[in-house]
Amino acid sequence: MTLKKPAPDATRRSEKSRRAIFDAAIALVVEAGYPKTTIEGIAARAGVGKQTIYRWWSSKAEVLMDAFLDLSEQASREAAADRDPHVFPDTGDIAADLKFVLRATVDELKNPRFEAPSRALAAEGVVNEQLGRTFVAKLLEPSLQLYVERLRSAQDAGQVRPDVDPRIALELFVSPLAQRWLQYSGPLSHEYTDTLVDYALHGIAPR
């Protein structure tokens, strides 16, 4: 048996359907909320058959994770046009690199196209442990691991103490930003994230 490569037209059609499905999934979760979003609803809105969705994904949670991953990459690229969101900058200056990425994250979180869908998904994750854990495993943890790697290289360079656990340390500057965004508990600005990085690196106790 010879495997046939799909014709260029078929690939273009697939890409167009995938895009339509992502847009429909994001729009529905914003308008109706996660519990009322269904594969049927996504298919109808995207103008594709249900089977087209089931060919690529096995549940609405999976479609939404991929749709959201795609949207979040677009938002990262818009926030820092010259930056690959999968690579953490390493200029050799840990303070500068952390401040740069956190400033870009502030801009990304304030992107209105990104905000409503991420809030809808985050809210559902608070009350739906399985979805929350999937969201963390697929979307949050991979981006946190970039901080872990950057902090490890800072440890090698003597800029972070060797006994510090990077997976916990990153939360000193990432979690305050996340909480202010999730709970409207304070304003988000570049000055704020710069301050978090300074406090986390140097501590709030006298040196």
Add this chain to the structure above:
Amino acid sequence: MTLKKPAPDATRRSEKSRRAIFDAAIALVVEAGYPKTTIEGIAARAGVGKQTIYRWWSSKAEVLMDAFLDLSEQASREAAADRDPHVFPDTGDIAADLKFVLRATVDELKNPRFEAPSRALAAEGVVNEQLGRTFVAKLLEPSLQLYVERLRSAQDAGQVRPDVDPRIALELFVSPLAQRWLQYSGPLSHEYTDTLVDYALHGIAPR
């Protein structure tokens, strides 16, 4: 005209109604979610007339805030039986006091009676900015202000640098705990919150 003091029986009846209303409001928000919880539903479940509720509160958001404030005080008292949740301990050792309160907060967040309602309310606050801001103003910020006051007294005692903003500094240890709880992004333990306090006080960079 002479104002009459309510008879002891009437006061007891009021307190009983208030308790029944709080229990009904909390149960409904857990079972049906915030959007589907109504004053009518709370009244029916509590076995009181709608007018009894409107005599004390003007909206379901207000009833729920008070019900939740009451529940959260119960949970604080259960987590640290000998502790008044409105007073932050001040033994003169800022590290010990922060660790003590954060350990109690871990226990409180793990209290199953407290967890479901606080998740329901927190989730709604993520997508409903007005409720989110009311939640912060009524419930979160007053408890954060206790940290602010304790950090100010640590500044006076020379245990925290004078140029540090206490309202931002507290987020270094409070927000990581909040994010792990809200997003299921990591386990909660006393060892974890102790580590956050050590990192925040002394910084992750070499001294």
